[in-house]
Amino acid sequence: MSPYSYKITGGNRLKGDISISGSKNAVLGVLAAAMMIDGKCTLENVPDISDVHVMIDLCRSLGALITSEAAAEGSLTLEIDPRGINTYKATGASVSKIRASYYLLGALLARGGKASLRMPGGCNFGQRPIDLHLKAFAAMGARGARPEDIEGGIITLAADPLHGARIFLDIVSVGATINVMLAATKAQGMTIITNAAKEPHIVDVANFLNAMGAKIKGAGTDTIRITGVPVLPGNFSYSIIPDQIEAGTYMIAAAVTDGDVTIHNLIPTHMEPLSSKMREMGYTVEENEDNDSIRVYREEGSEIWGTNIKTSPYPGFPTDLQPQAVVLLCMAKGVSKMHENVWQNRFQYIPELTRMGASINVFDRIALVNGIERFKGATVMATDLRAGAALVCAALAAEGTTYITNAKKIDRGYENIVQKLQSLGAEIERCESPEFDPDAEA
Ligand code: EPZ
Numbered sequence: 001m002s003p004y005s006y007k008i009t010g011g012n013r014l015k016g017d018i019s020i021s022g023s024k025n026a027v028l029g030v031l032a033a034a035m036m037i038d039g040k041c042t043l044e045n046v047p048d049i050s051d052v053h054v055m056i057d058l059c060r061s062l063g064a065l066i067t068s069e070a071a072a073e074g075s076l077t078l079e080i081d082p083r084g085i086n087t088y089k090a091t092g093a094s095v096s097k098i099r100a101s102y103y104l105l106g107a108l109l110a111r112g113g114k115a116s117l118r119m120p121g122g123c124n125f126g127q128r129p130i131d132l133h134l135k136a137f138a139a140m141g142a143r144g145a146r147p148e149d150i151e152g153g154i155i156t157l158a159a160d161p162l163h164g165a166r167i168f169l170d171i172v173s174v175g176a177t178i179n180v181m182l183a184a185t186k187a188q189g190m191t192i193i194t195n196a197a198k199e200p201h202i203v204d205v206a207n208f209l210n211a212m213g214a215k216i217k218g219a220g221t222d223t224i225r226i227t228g229v230p231v232l233p234g235n236f237s238y239s240i241i242p243d244q245i246e247a248g249t250y251m252i253a254a255a256v257t258d259g260d261v262t263i264h265n266l267i268p269t270h271m272e273p274l275s276s277k278m279r280e281m282g283y284t285v286e287e288n289e290d291n292d293s294i295r296v297y298r299e300e301g302s303e304i305w306g307t308n309i310k311t312s313p314y315p316g317f318p319t320d321l322q323p324q325a326v327v328l329l330c331m332a333k334g335v336s337k338m339h340e341n342v343w344q345n346r347f348q349y350i351p352e353l354t355r356m357g358a359s360i361n362v363f364d365r366i367a368l369v370n371g372i373e374r375f376k377g378a379t380v381m382a383t384d385l386r387a388g389a390a391l392v393c394a395a396l397a398a399e400g401t402t403y404i405t406n407a408k409k410i411d412r413g414y415e416n417i418v419q420k421l422q423s424l425g426a427e428i429e430r431c432e433s434p435e436f437d438p439d440a441e442a
Pocket residue numbers: 024025028099100123127128129130131132133134171172173174175176197319320342343344385386413
């Protein structure tokens with residue numbers, strides 16, 4: 001497809017109701033987990049986004065049968081039968097298109113005792129090592145996990161068989177936690193992960209594995225115990241949890257446009273790190289009685305004040321909402337501070353926001369954000385997925401028209417974003433990319 005952009009004319013207050021899709025970061029782990037089943041399964045509430053399609057194609061390239069049907073609200077239902085898998089190699093170029101392809105290492109090792117993978121890709125936030133994954137696989141008996149074993153960008157692991165181990169993660173890592181859970185599911189004996197990540201998608205992948213027949217306890221706490229089982233019978237249906245980050249992005253989009261939006265099909269406790277900051281800033285964030293939606297608006301006359309935010313692993317403030325939250329801080333009174341505590345370099349989008357009138361100074365991992373009256377339309381580039389989402393929020397609030405180039409980055413993780421925002425009254429459309437001349441916009 002030729003490069004496309006989003007054209008957004010800002011200024012409309014978002015109003016109405018929208019529904020959140022299935023979680024990207026859960027379904028990517030779940031799809032890899034499904035490759036271990038000794039039967040079939042049905043997966044519901046799968047978001048129709050490009051990262052999911054890359055992962056489905058990777059699974060098909062291994063020999064898995066996956067059929068996909070469009071379901072309500074644009075999401076997909078997948079029928080998955082991995083019994084035809086006939087290779088342990090995922091070494092094609094598309095492996096590098098996404099980060100989550102590394103879950104195939106844990107899944108294929110567990111399935112057949114061997115796995116070969118091209119180094120994964122994903123958003124560029126500085127260094128993204130996978131040393132924790134590899135050290136854990138080595139502790140479980142896998143050979144080929146030393147850095148010097150990587151050849152031509154390809155990691156090949158073998159174990160006969162994998163055995164349980166005590167794994168201490170010296171950095172809290174979502175990917176390593178999921179990968180070790182996958183590998184340990186069929187390993188001999190018990191694996192104990194300490195200092196495990198606790199994100200909602202960790203719990204979802206563990207619930208899916210348990211539905212397959214795995215024995216996992218403690219997901220969602222910092223100690224996870226996995227007792228290996230020889231067979232994973234499958235033959236079940238599973239529905240993916242709502243996407244915490246998509247929900248947070250719409251909460252912020254509602255707030256920066258001074259709108260009034262009710263966001264359905266979310267889990268309010270997952271939103272607490274954001275909801276509490278938004279309340280502190282002066283927004284009204286109401287949870288409904290059924291515990292599955294949140295309404296965001298500003299009481300007439302209430303002022304919005306800046307605050308300080310520090311990203312950290314769940315239940316802390318999610319790094320994947322950091323760029324969108326910086327846009328929110330831009331629109332608040334006073335000076336705010338955003339401390340990025342998870343990734344080495346996740347402020348690459350700030351020069352783009354500056355083109356739109358933001359006033360932000362970055363000192364290493366801290367951004368000092370000065371409140372502004374309004375953003376102004378400009379031509380900007382989505383440097384990565386959440387950076388793109390932040391630019392969408394800024395453009396919705398801006399005076400004039402913004403073109404966001406490289407919009408395919410946004411489509412990696414947001415199902416039907418254009419239609420969802422249009423239904424709330426936003427002026428947004430896909431268009432051909434304009435000539436990008438940064439100097440003209442500086
Ligand atoms: C997952 O990435 C998400 N991706 C990211 O979301 C998210 O930002 C991140 O978790 C943190 O929440 C997927 O789930 C596909 P980590 P992951 O391992 O697993 C260091 C999005 O926008 N580390 O939790 O790769 C690492 O450098 C994406 O949806 C090591 O040092 O992240 C980082 O500083 C972007 N060695 C920290 O741990 C390792 O072996 C946390 O990374 C692994 C990680």
